[in-house]
Amino acid sequence: MRIAAALSTLLVLCLGVLSCRKDGAADVTLLNVSYDPTRELYGEINAEFSAHWEKTTGQSVRIRQSHGGAGKQARAVIDGLEADVVTLAIAFDIDAMHERAGLLPKDWQTRLPHDSAPYTSTIVFLVRKGNPKGIRDWKDLVREGVSVITPNPKTSGGARYNYLAAWGYALREFGEEGAAQNFLARLYGNVPVLDSGARGATTTFAERGIGDVLLTWENEALLSLKELGDKADLELVVPSVSILAEPPVALVDTYADKHGTRKVAQAYLEFLYTPQAQRIAGKHFYRPSGASAAAEFADQFAEVTRFTVREIAGSWREAHEKHFADGGVFDRIYQPGAKAARAR
């Protein structure tokens, strides 16, 4: 029975490796469930907050991170991923936590300043070096022969902002919804592939070299310019108008109370509004809401008129029902393969 002996040795070895794992020496741990592009941001903020909290209270705190597509992450929290705080891309996903599982109160968004958005962003374009297709504004995206990369608004929070930004532009330009819908139909007719999330779309565009223009978060665009540098041969284009993206944060009452972490979780969210954290947000290409950090990083961000979701769609719920729910505007204007049919 040498096999049994070998297997039990292996098992003992595994258990040995496991038992020597570095034990969480922290007094308290938090779980922050976030979306994709915030990995670098929270990596840095968490370290600062831990230091700050230990200095002021003597209690050591460890913040665990989970990242993924915003809609998927919200779904996981509803299904039992016990986040003490969530920091997601759109308020709609946090609303869903209230509606489907009652994890936090309906008025969660009023509990922190600036509608619970400590930093903001917007939607911009990334194009190939030298801008060979001459893309300057939204109207250039619907031209014949321009290939547009944007993720699927059904699964990606960033993609919903992309969609609503184009919608807002079209409403301002044409003044009525029929024409705006037409504009979006032409725009999505130019989209060869819908990735499920923002990072996936960035990879499709920057690494795989598909498409002429990528619609993306401003922070994601600036980050990929920095990370990929000259290798990627990309250029930033800021359109005439765009949307005010407000990624919200919230305490998840049910789980925080269950873990007994409400106090430190609340302090963590409030910390996001301090000048210290605001500077980190600016450094990672999010537009700070605090005045001093906003001034410090003003050069980094282009002047752009930003309209809010409220102005163009009422609320996230209304936007969802009208545009993204099954049978909504997006389903009507986007048919995979429609482009090929039309080209004939």
Place this chain on the structure above:
Amino acid sequence: MSHSVSRLGGHGRRAGRQDTAEEAPLIRWLLIGVALLFVCAFLLVPLVIVFSSAFADGLDAYLDALADDETLSAVRLTLLAAGIAVPLNLVFGVTSAWLLSKYEFPGKSALVTLIDLPFSVSPVIAGLIFVLLFGAQGWFGSLLSAWDVRIIFAVPGIVLATTFITFPLVTREVLAVMQAQGSDEEEAALTLGATGWQILWRVTLPKVKWGVIYGVILCNARAMGEFGAVSVVSGHIRGETNTLPLHVEVLYGEYAFVGAFAVSSLLALLAIVTLVLKQWVEWRAERRTADLATGAAPPTVARTVPAG
């Protein structure tokens, strides 16, 4: 095939024989060329890319990437998941293969089909099954939360998903060997008065030993490499519920290419070790049968050398 055989058989027909002699090398080299091209394009080039990207910034960067806390925790979690799933499936696989090959009972073919279920459903669905069962909104959700037991988005969920996905591997391997060998020896042992346990330990298990080892190797490789099902139940908590394959995706998404490929190289190494072990097991098994056939057994029984 049968056509060329009949040609070779017909000694009198000269023209036919000449044809095969001329055709054969060309076709042979063509086939070898195509096979080599495919092996290079689809197997070797990706392997080379994994290792060259992993060492792109030198050995130090490679080792640093592997010594990262989150990477080490992914290694631990992967070892734990495989360390639980493989023994479980080993016990289940051997018993179920024994049951299926030695006994006749109603519903047997349905059971054989059911065992293959994890192979036939998409891994994503496999993961979602566990979310629907154990999620906060799932069947057992309120019960589990009342007892404060966490299954999905924690280690137990990952172990469950891994076990589910690798469920059929040992059974399949062992069952095939058991069926090929028949139950003659077991019946002989029974007539000589051996008990059930004695037959299992002294007759059946030694006979299928190499099949079992082969099954375990495959099971382990799949357990460590599984992505889809584990991704659904993981919750992606960094340094806690990310297995090696999930960690590769995380690193790649963070533009940490050296880290991503360094971790990938671990998985690639696992694949290579698996292949070498598999080859060795096959070679041992074959040699053993050959020994038995030529040595111990009388020459007339030597025909029972299984092919391949």
